[in-house]
Amino acid sequence: MFTNRPHSKGPRSRALAAALSAVTAVSVLAGCAGGSSGGGDGGGNADATLTVWTDDTRQPAVEAYVRAHPQARVKVVLTSYKAGEVAQKIALADRAGKGWPDVVFLGSPSDVSALAAAPLRFAQPLDELVPEQTRRQFAKGTLEGCTYEGKLFCLANDTAPxxxxxxxxxxxxxxxxxxxxxxxxxxxxxxxxxxxxxxxxxxxxxxxxxxxxxxxxxxxxxxxxxxxxxxxxxxxxxxxxxxxxxxxxxxxxxxxxxxxxxxxxxxxxxxxxxxxxxxxxxxxxxxxxxxxxxxxxxxxxxxxxxxxxxxxxxxxxxMGGGLWVVSRHSRNVKGAADIATWLTTSDAPEGIVAASALPAHTPTAQKWCAARAADRFYAADPCxxxxxxxxxxxxxxxxxxxxxxxxxxxxxxxxxxxxxxxxxxxxxxxxxxxxxxxxxxxxxxxxx
Incomplete structure (x- = not known):
């Protein structure tokens, strides 16, 4: 959010802490596989194909990333976003020992709690992968729900007050x-x-x-x-x-x-x-x-x-406010983090600035708002x-x-x-x- 809430630790952060401190229902699905194994070569294979799970609303932005990065190997997969379903699919991948996405969009932000928590431990901490300068450009409060014990587990796509x-x-x-x-x-x-x-x-x-x-x-x-x-x-x-x-x-x-x-x-x-x-x-x-x-x-x-x-x-x-999560199973966590960063911060015409929701990234939000102010559809600037x-x-x-x-x-x-x-x-x-x-x-x- 663009102005911080008047408390030292926001509710999104408290809720994530709650999830990270308890075993969730998905443990039944995860079983002994538990998501403890990492990528096959430590996440450093720059030539690995990166799989992105997204919904149809975010699909154009993902495809815009692919066009802007012709050297990247990206597989786009449309998936369901009812609350809890992504965690269930990750738990099934844990049992199979394969099938994890490298990057996943969460249309239900609460799901980050399960993805960062035991037994899944799917979410990759992004502190060393996303520059601090970039992180500081996100609107105040929008990364609260992504942060637990000083670690950042996701990037906010948008805010939906x-x-x-x-x-x-x-x-x-x-x-x-x-x-x-x-x-x-x-x-x-x-x-x-x-x-x-x-x-x-x-x-x-x-x-x-x-x-x-x-x-x-x-x-x-x-x-x-x-x-x-x-x-x-x-x-x-x-x-x-x-x-x-x-x-x-x-x-x-x-x-x-x-x-x-x-x-x-x-x-x-x-x-x-x-x-x-x-x-x-x-x-x-x-x-x-x-x-x-x-x-x-x-x-x-x-x-x-x-x-x-x-x-x-x-x-x-x-009413929402989507998040992007990077998988700790990825064979190229840096490449996966670059995708998540581009999807949340790029001002490419077909990127997030073309989406229907207010971007959480402040510089991008300013360009998004400029387009709305000039849009004849509105009787007045809605921003x-x-x-x-x-x-x-x-x-x-x-x-x-x-x-x-x-x-x-x-x-x-x-x-x-x-x-x-x-x-x-x-x-x-x-x-x-x-x-x-x-x-x-x-x-x-x-x-x-």
């Missing part, structure tokens, strides 16, 4: 003002439901919901408090106020339980331009409104998220709100080892209740029970 996206054309047409508090947000939603039914001001499905609303509220649903300790307390006022905020908006349909990526939502809401506002990550402007919904130019703007009544400052949540939000992510929105189970339990309880317009406050105890079970299964001691 939540902002309040608004359709300025619709706001002006309806005569509404951008809410600065969540109370105003709720009042606007109630008013919108009566005056312009069919329009929406947000969604609670997947990370769009728990990242934007619960995460931004500081709800202790994933607050790591020690190496193997976590606090989960959905009865905390910072959690219950989210349910109270959303209840009337879910009931009148201005906050939807549909996924923003559901084809029906895309066609019936997104492309019909009936989203008045939407709390979501910075990348949602490029990937959602511009890429998927294709709303007209000059309508979309980014604003700071509203503040909660009684809070001295507004805090926000996050000031994004950069401000990057320093406001709630301190207890931590990396956890059960990210996939967290999302599943949220969908099965809170989202399911919202889908039938049920009692959201009543869903919290049910979600609490499932979260506690998932955390205990992942090796945490849970407190409230």
């Amino acid at each position: 939540v902002v309040l996206w608004t359709n300025e054309t619709l706001m002006k047409q309806f005569g509404y003002s951008v809410p600065t508090t969540w109370a105003e947000y709720r009042e606007l939603g109630v008013r919108l439901g009566k005056e312009h039914p069919g329009y929406v001001i947000g969604g609670i499905n997947d990370v769009s919901g728990y990242g934007a609303f619960f995460g931004g509220s500081g709800c202790p649903d994933r607050e790591t408090t020690g190496p193997t300790d976590i606090r989960i307390d959905l009865a905390d006022p910072r959690c219950t106020r989210v349910a109270e905020l959303l209840q009337p908006l879910v009931e009148n349909g201005t906050v939807t339980a549909s996924s923003p990526w559901d084809p029906t939502f895309t066609e019936e809401v997104g492309k019909k331009n009936t989203i008045l506002m939407y709390p979501a990550a910075g990348w949602f402007g490029e990937y959602g409104f511009k890429g998927s919904y294709k709303i007209p130019d000059g309508q979309l703007a980014a604003h700071p998220v509203p503040a909660w009544t009684g809070d001295s400052t507004a805090t926000t949540g996050a 000031p709100a994004m950069l401000d939000a990057a320093g406001r992510i709630a301190e207890n929105y931590d990396y956890i080892r059960f990210e996939g189970q967290f999302a599943d339990s949220y969908a099965q309880t809170f989202v399911a209740t919202a889908s039938r317009k049920g009692d959201l406050a009543g869903a919290l105890p049910v979600w609490q029970k499932q979260l506690v079970q998932a955390a205990e299964n992942a090796g945490y001691k849970v407190s409230r």
